[in-house]
Every structure is written in C-alpha cells, then in structure tokens.
Amino acid sequence: MAKISARNILPGTVKEVKKGATTAHVLIDVNGSVVTASITNEAVDELGLKPGAPVKAIIKSSDVLVAVD
Amino acid sequence: MAKISARNILPGTVKEVKKGATTAHVLIDVNGSVVTASITNEAVDELGLKPGAPVKAIIKSSDVLVAVD
Amino acid sequence: MAKISARNILPGTVKEVKKGATTAHVLIDVNGSVVTASITNEAVDELGLKPGAPVKAIIKSSDVLVAVD
Amino acid sequence: MAKISARNILPGTVKEVKKGATTAHVLIDVNGSVVTASITNEAVDELGLKPGAPVKAIIKSSDVLVAVD
Amino acid sequence: MAKISARNILPGTVKEVKKGATTAHVLIDVNGSVVTASITNEAVDELGLKPGAPVKAIIKSSDVLVAVD
Amino acid sequence: MAKISARNILPGTVKEVKKGATTAHVLIDVNGSVVTASITNEAVDELGLKPGAPVKAIIKSSDVLVAVD
Numbered sequence: 001m002a003k004i005s006a007r008n009i010l011p012g013t014v015k016e017v018k019k020g021a022t023t024a025h026v027l028i029d030v031n032g033s034v035v036t037a038s039i040t041n042e043a044v045d046e047l048g049l050k051p052g053a054p055v056k057a058i059i060k061s062s063d064v065l066v067a068v069d
Numbered sequence: 070m071a072k073i074s075a076r077n078i079l080p081g082t083v084k085e086v087k088k089g090a091t092t093a094h095v096l097i098d099v100n101g102s103v104v105t106a107s108i109t110n111e112a113v114d115e116l117g118l119k120p121g122a123p124v125k126a127i128i129k130s131s132d133v134l135v136a137v138d
Numbered sequence: 139m140a141k142i143s144a145r146n147i148l149p150g151t152v153k154e155v156k157k158g159a160t161t162a163h164v165l166i167d168v169n170g171s172v173v174t175a176s177i178t179n180e181a182v183d184e185l186g187l188k189p190g191a192p193v194k195a196i197i198k199s200s201d202v203l204v205a206v207d
Numbered sequence: 208m209a210k211i212s213a214r215n216i217l218p219g220t221v222k223e224v225k226k227g228a229t230t231a232h233v234l235i236d237v238n239g240s241v242v243t244a245s246i247t248n249e250a251v252d253e254l255g256l257k258p259g260a261p262v263k264a265i266i267k268s269s270d271v272l273v274a275v276d
Numbered sequence: 277m278a279k280i281s282a283r284n285i286l287p288g289t290v291k292e293v294k295k296g297a298t299t300a301h302v303l304i305d306v307n308g309s310v311v312t313a314s315i316t317n318e319a320v321d322e323l324g325l326k327p328g329a330p331v332k333a334i335i336k337s338s339d340v341l342v343a344v345d
Numbered sequence: 346m347a348k349i350s351a352r353n354i355l356p357g358t359v360k361e362v363k364k365g366a367t368t369a370h371v372l373i374d375v376n377g378s379v380v381t382a383s384i385t386n387e388a389v390d391e392l393g394l395k396p397g398a399p400v401k402a403i404i405k406s407s408d409v410l411v412a413v414d
Contacts, residue, residue, distance in 0.1 A: 018160055019159075019160075020158060020159030020160030020161060021158065021159040021160075022159075023158075023159075023160050023161050024160065025160050025178060025180075036178070038160075038161070038178065062198075062200045063198075063200075065142055065143050065144050065196075065198060066142070066143040067139040067140075067141065067142040067143070068139070068140060068141050069139060069140055
C-alpha cells in the first residue's frame with residue numbers, strides 16, 4: 001500500500017507488546033509519547049512486532065475525539 | 070471528567086477548523102505533527118474550537134492500527 | 139477535561155467488571171438499561187472501576203448505528 | 208436480522224434528522240436522553256427516518272469509552 | 277431489525293470461532309474471502325455462532341479505510 | 346506500508362465517488378458486492394480516487410459486527 005485514506009499516520013517504535021488470549025496491546029513510542037494499539041495476536045505475529053521495531057500508528061480521523069479543559 | 074478510559078490522549082493546539090454541512094475537520098498540531106479529527110459542527114461550537122485553542126486529541130486503543138514498511 | 143466532542147455522554151453506575159487477559163468488559167447501569175464497554179484492563183485499574191462507582195459512558199456519534207424493525 | 212453481536216441496543220424515537228451534503232445527524236430520544244447518530248444520508252432515506260419513528264440505537268461495546276469525575 | 281443504517285452487509289458462513297478470555301475472533305467466509313470480526317464471547321454464545329452457521333458481517337461505512345498501491 | 350494490522354483487506358475497484366462538503370462516500374466494487382467507505386474529501390484527492398481505480402477496502406476486525414437471521 002503506497003497510500004491510505006487515514007489522515008493520521010504517526011511513525012514510532014514498538015516499546016512493548018502485551019499479548020492476551022486473543023487481543024494484544026502494542027505500546028508505541030511516538031516522539032516520546034506512548035500510543036497504545038489494541039490489535040489481534042495474529043496481527044502481532046504477522047507483522048513481527050517486538051520492542052524496537054519501527055512502525056506506524058494509523059488512525060482514521062472519524063475515530064479522534066477532541067477535549068478541552 | 071477527571072479520567073477517561075482511552076489510552077491515547079495527545080495534547081495539542083488547534084491549527085485549523087474546516088466546517089462542512091454537518092461534519093467538521095479539526096486539524097490539531099501535536100508536537101509539530103498534524104492530527105485530524107472529524108467531529109460534528111455542533112461539537113466545534115460547543116467546545117469553542119478555533120485556531121490557537123489548546124485541546125487534547127483522544128483516541129481509543131481499539132481504533133489504532135499498526136503498519137510496518 | 140471540561141468538555142469532549144463526543145455527542146453521547148450517558149451517566150450511570152458500574153454494575154460489573156469482567157477482566158480478561160488484556161481486555162475488560164464493564165457493564166454500566168444507565169437508567170435501568172445495561173451498557174457494555176470493552177476497554178483495557180489497564181484503564182479499569184487506572185479509573186478504579188468497581189461495582190457501584192459512578193461513571194459516564196461516552197460514545198462518538200459516528201459509532202452509533204440506527205436500526206428499524 | 209434476528210440478533211446482532213453489538214451489546215448495546217437502545218430503543219428510542221427519532222427526534223430530529225439533520226441532513227448534510229453526504230452525512231446526516233439523527234437525534235434519538237432514548238428514555239428522555241438524546242443519543243446522536245452520524246450516518247449516511249442514504250441510510251436516512253432507506254430507513255425512512257423522520258421525527259416520531261421508533262428506532263434502535265446500536266453501539267458495539269468496543270466503541271464505548273468510560274470516564275470518571 | 278428489518279433494516280440497519282450500516283452500508284456494508286456481507287452475507288457469509290462462520291468458518292472458525294476462537295474464544296479468548298473476554299474477546300472472541302470470528303472468521304467468516306464471504307465469497308471465498310475471510311472476514312474477521314472481533315466481538316465479545318457473550319455475543320458468540322447469544323448468537324450461537326459455530327462453524328457452518330450462516331451470518332452477516334456488518335460494517336459502518338465510517339469504519340472503512342481505502343488504500344491504493 | 347508493506348503490512349497492516351487490520352485483518353480485513355478487500356481488493357476492489359472504485360465504482361463511484363460522492364463528495365460532500367467535508368466527507369466523501371466512496372463506493373467500491375468488491376467481487377460484485379458494493380462496499381461503501383466514508384472518508385475525507387482530502388483523502389479522495391490525495392489518493393486520486395475515481396471510478397475504475399483499483400483500491401483496497403481495509404477494516405479493523407473490532408469494527409465488524411455479526412448478525413444472524
């Protein structure tokens with residue numbers, strides 16, 4: 001895939017992978033902030049995700065909420 | 070709300086607000102990267118979103134995809 | 139957070155918390171109806187969710203489907 | 208469809224339909240609270256949604272966030 | 277439910293059900309392609325999902341991303 | 346991107362693009378079925394989407410609901 005419609009593509013590095021029974025949580029370091037992705041264990045295996053791996057966190061704009069203090 | 074279950078809370082500043090007929094796109098500067106949120110026009114008005122406003126982009130971990138090159 | 143862009147904020151009370159390996163299901167009593175939220179175990183701990191706790195179920199309008207009989 | 212996997216099925220009545228260029232906002236009265244659904248104009252037409260129509264608001268549990276004060 | 281607002285309703289057959297601690301993955305054969313749904317274990321039980329069962333995979337259009345090579 | 350965590354990647358051909366004020370609906374022919382994606386106008390332009398273009402519809406498994414008759 002050369003291009004994807006999602007407006008938010010954040011490059012980062014895998015910090016930690018916590019596998020559950022079916023669902024894994026992948027913590028990604030994005031410029032010093034941690035972004036958590038909840039994906040299938042199967043995807044973790046297929047993408048070979050492990051600490052240190054360079055990845056992109058991808059988020060559709062309709063999935064972003066905005067809050068003000 | 071003091072705390073929210075979403076694992077991803079990115080502080081930033083509104084860069085641009087593009088209102089459509091019912092849906093607005095809010096561009097948020099997060100550490101120099103632009104995060105786009107697609108929210109209702111009504112929410113834009115209620116939160117008083119305009120360029121320069123400090124906000125938080127909030128994303129549930131189940132809405133984050135991971136890609137590798 | 140004083141205000142959030144999500145259009146649906148339903149106040150209720152935690153009825154039950156079922157923790158899994160990574161993902162928890164939180165059952166919330168909203169006016170006598172049960173609303174289920176699937177969130178991370180980590181969020182359950184951080185928010186201190188347990189039966190009887192007053193909470194808000196928050197849903198983005200783009201995540202609501204409509205059906206007719 | 209006799210049954211759907213979504214854990215949250217809230218019966219209500221359409222209160223207002225605001226059509227945009229492609230996306231409509233449907234306000235649904237659920238036990239006195241208003242739930243907003245952002246759906247396609249096409250779906251509004253196909254379901255014949257108009258004020259007073261009995262409907263169900265359907266929400267997947269993975270799309271529900273939880274907040275505490 | 278006679279009609280639902282989701283624009284994508286794909287008829288298929290359950291191929292495999294993998295239950296986790298709280299979340300199950302249901303693999304659905306849709307015209308020879310496999311579509312995976314991540315739903316609650318509770319929904320699997322309530323719908324009686326097992327290999328061979330005829331089902332529909334339902335996806336809201338705002339949850340579909342588009343990519344080009 | 347060589348690989349993405351989303352479990353559902355459906356190859357197809359753009360059938361129609363309906364642009365709204367901010368949000369576009371892209372109809373994709375996937376093996377004779379039509380899949381609708383609701384994405385930003387900006388993404389339509391950036392990806393150069395127009396009838397006949399080969400694309401992939403990408404859906405995260407946590408966004409798939411299952412229904413039975």
